[in-house]
Amino acid sequence: MNNEIKDHLYANLEKVAIVTDPFPYFYMCDVLPAQYYEKLIAGLPVNESYDRFPAPYESRLGLDLSRKTLDKFPEGGRAIWEEFEAWIHSQEFLDKIAAKFQPFLDVNASYRKEQLKKAATSPSTVRIEPRSLLVRDYSNFAISPHTDSGSKTIVGAFYLPKDEAQKPFGTSFYRARNPAFTDWDSERFEYADFEVAYTAEYVPNSMLFFMKCDHSFHGVEQREYSNTGRDVLFWTPAIAGKQITDKPLSLPTELFLKKGGFLNQVKKLFA
Template sequence: MSDHALEKQTVLYNILNTPRRPWPHGHSYISPVFSEPFYDSLRAHLPPAEAYTPLGATGKAAEGDYGMRSGFLLDAPHKARVSPAVGDFWQSLFDRVFDAEFAETLVAHFREAIDARLAAEGAVWPTSIKRDMILVRDASSDGVKIHTSDPKNLITLLFYLPEDARYAPCGTTLYLPKQRDFRCWGGPHHGFADFDKVWTAPFLPNSLYMFVKSDDSFHGVEPIQIEGMRRDLLLFYVHR
């Protein structure tokens, strides 16, 4: 799995050299993010449908509007549902690409934005930085209502893993509240009617939408009704 260790530098290079977009909240869209051979390997190691668990039952999300989503965690029950090669691939990705150095490098790079978020929240700098990863698969649905990310998250990374560009319009959408001064530190999901749609990150192969969590990092997924659609994502979080 030596390619995992080498790939970390490729991913960091692509992330850290992409300008951050400041509006409607600080975010980045990176494409490509992995090397092409490694992206092909990611696709080749996606778990089969039966290896996933409904997302609300994983403990990683509230029940709510995640009914169409399922998740694959790096725990023993999930890895027991796949071949050793598949389980080892994703564990090595977490251990050797998205490792502690990777998380610490992101935190250092986005330190100013994180400082501003913590100051606005009235929170102190965390005593430790943690990381988490989950593979997510979803289909047609009424969408994911608008939210700002879990309060414990510092940085959220959504890696898009589609086969091709056929579902390009189906990425993460950014929003502004109609009541422009409305803010939310996370937890509840808000209805689409109370927000103006700003921009949708293209759901393209080998791309990444990422942001520093704030009280105005409003995002969601618009309702999608496409027969047979499958969206594969890899979610990585740096949190306190």
């Protein structure tokens, strides 16, 4: 990967501010150099390379992005996606994004204690499995408010349209009408019980990152969308109790913990 391409994203990352309402997130435009972005979207797979999601989400096609699935990309686009996949699943990329959310990640400490014990790879680090999913959503796709699975840490949605024709077809963030309502297990809830706090515009070369927590309610609104297909790459590094991929990453355990005694408990496992 050309360092100029990385530096383009990292420079934008440095400038963008974290928004904390309704939960920590940031949204960036001009994520990649324009020419690189054009080559990336030109190399996306055809529909037949994706798997269709089961009902009620059959308007979504999905393809896990990994080195094992690169043969599903058209020959002309395979090389650029190979280098892009290697970059976004690298320790370097994970460290950059995790550092941005560092002040907030310990808010989930009470939920993560057992998870962190199982994922410990040393007295001070936990295993992180890099995961990404390419999706292509058609006009009837919608998903009601949910918080995402508990193993996820930070979620990135890299929007990959050719133009701004589907601008409203972005991810929406929700605020529960009951301010005390939370959920860690990622059930799907009724739209009527929430209000839209923010919708990220689905425009070319933009990316939305947010932190999983017990009130990270997000989804896609039920609207009349164009049926040209919405291409999104979801980047979802997860705390993993066992090694799933052949190149697991890691993060410091203390990122996820309130200051106190639990880190010492983890260290005792390796004594």
